[in-house]
Amino acid sequence: MAGNITFTMIKPTAMKKGYMGNIIAKIIEGGFKIKALKMTKMSKEEAMEFYAVHKERPFYNGLTDFMSSGPIIAAVLEKEDAVKAYRDFIGATNPENAAEGTIRALYGTSIEANAVHGSDSDENAIIESSFFFSKREWV
């Protein structure tokens, strides 16, 4: 059975461009309930740990530089079948290929600075949520 939790981040470029409020509003309008939320900044080491699954990929160094370059919003979201629902909602990795009206189509700048992160499995949703939040910080 699919889980009801996913994890998201608003990435540094979207934060710098001032899209934080619009993106959070869109997430809520999309029927996702916010279970935990914080603004924070990752160190290079933390970004490398978070994205360790991608360490063999050519974009790993650039991605972890980028993700540690400025403030982000981290949030835990709840909805039925949350992982798939949220990935459909944010659109394809490359904003150029993201469906009209999705967060990445609206607020993404490039394949790397694609506005938001979304977990790719129920297991990773829990691992990623636990990376940023203690259980006490979930409501």
Ligand code: GDP
């Ligand atoms: P996602 O699940 O849609 O976020 O995509 P992936 O798990 O494949 O990649 C993780 C993140 O790495 C993406 O959200 C992008 O920020 C970045 N990324 C993915 N592919 C590329 C690429 O080809 N080039 C660069 N520079 N970044 C990429």
